[in-house]
Amino acid sequence: MQLLIVHRDPEMGEALVQMVKSYTRHQCQLVRSDSAAMDWAQRHPQCNLLLTQFEAEGIDGLALGSSLSEIYPALQVLFFPNYAATEQRLEISATKVFPEPIEGDALLDTIERAEDAPPNAPDLFHLIDVLQMCCLSRRSGALQLAKESKSGLVFLRHGEIVHAETTAARGRDALLEIANWDFVEFAYERSVRPPLETIAAAWHDVLIDAVTAQKEENAIKSHRQSA
Numbered sequence: 001m002q003l004l005i006v007h008r009d010p011e012m013g014e015a016l017v018q019m020v021k022s023y024t025r026h027q028c029q030l031v032r033s034d035s036a037a038m039d040w041a042q043r044h045p046q047c048n049l050l051l052t053q054f055e056a057e058g059i060d061g062l063a064l065g066s067s068l069s070e071i072y073p074a075l076q077v078l079f080f081p082n083y084a085a086t087e088q089r090l091e092i093s094a095t096k097v098f099p100e101p102i103e104g105d106a107l108l109d110t111i112e113r114a115e116d117a118p119p120n121a122p123d124l125f126h127l128i129d130v131l132q133m134c135c136l137s138r139r140s141g142a143l144q145l146a147k148e149s150k151s152g153l154v155f156l157r158h159g160e161i162v163h164a165e166t167t168a169a170r171g172r173d174a175l176l177e178i179a180n181w182d183f184v185e186f187a188y189e190r191s192v193r194p195p196l197e198t199i200a201a202a203w204h205d206v207l208i209d210a211v212t213a214q215k216e217e218n219a220i221k222s223h224r225q226s227a
Helices: 010-023 034-043 061-071 104-116 127-136 171-179 203-226
Strands: 002-006 027-031 049-053 076-080 141-147 150-157 160-166 183-189
Touching: 002 010, 002 034, 002 061, 010 027, 010 104, 027 034, 034 061, 049 061, 061 076, 076 104, 127 141, 127 150, 127 160, 127 171, 127 183, 127 203, 150 171, 160 171, 160 203, 171 203
Parallel strands: 002 027, 002 049, 049 076
Antiparallel strands: 141 150, 141 183, 150 160
16 A cells, blocks of 8 residues: 655654554655645655644645545545543544554554455544544534534534434434444544534543444344344
């Protein structure tokens, strides 16, 4: 695979490149900004995996991932957010989000999973990964989420979840429905504002409740199937 790392810190960026080169057989290059990444893309016909800071000076990871996906349709993306790993409230086993200190083994495992993905497979993220990353990064705007034929919207204000919608529900019920989708495709629109605010609880409480409800529902389904 061809990997591209986008990181503002040259020391950290080079350490990531050396880790990839030392422990995998993949090609890997480093640039330090969105504009440099786009210039790189004009000179390289292939990129399978983008590893980028979520946000930094000259870097908007979400916008960059979207732009490069238009050039490389099968591109998969991993994010390095600015918050510390200790700030995360929920752990995802198949995460694609790696705050510092970065767990090298987990990152290498994710790189190998990306290599095993079928050709033209969608770039899927765990829903909780996406929401936690955007909340801890204090984003405002809207996340458009899709799972096969299903779609939904989650609205953020300064890192809090304030509203959610699906075709069948609004507010907390919509968020609980979306939480059952697990892995989703997503897009982010910074300028979109919620039509109303229906969720007042702290983001982490909302997500923990959604995950708990999902586990309880799965346990009930499993019990019914085994009965």
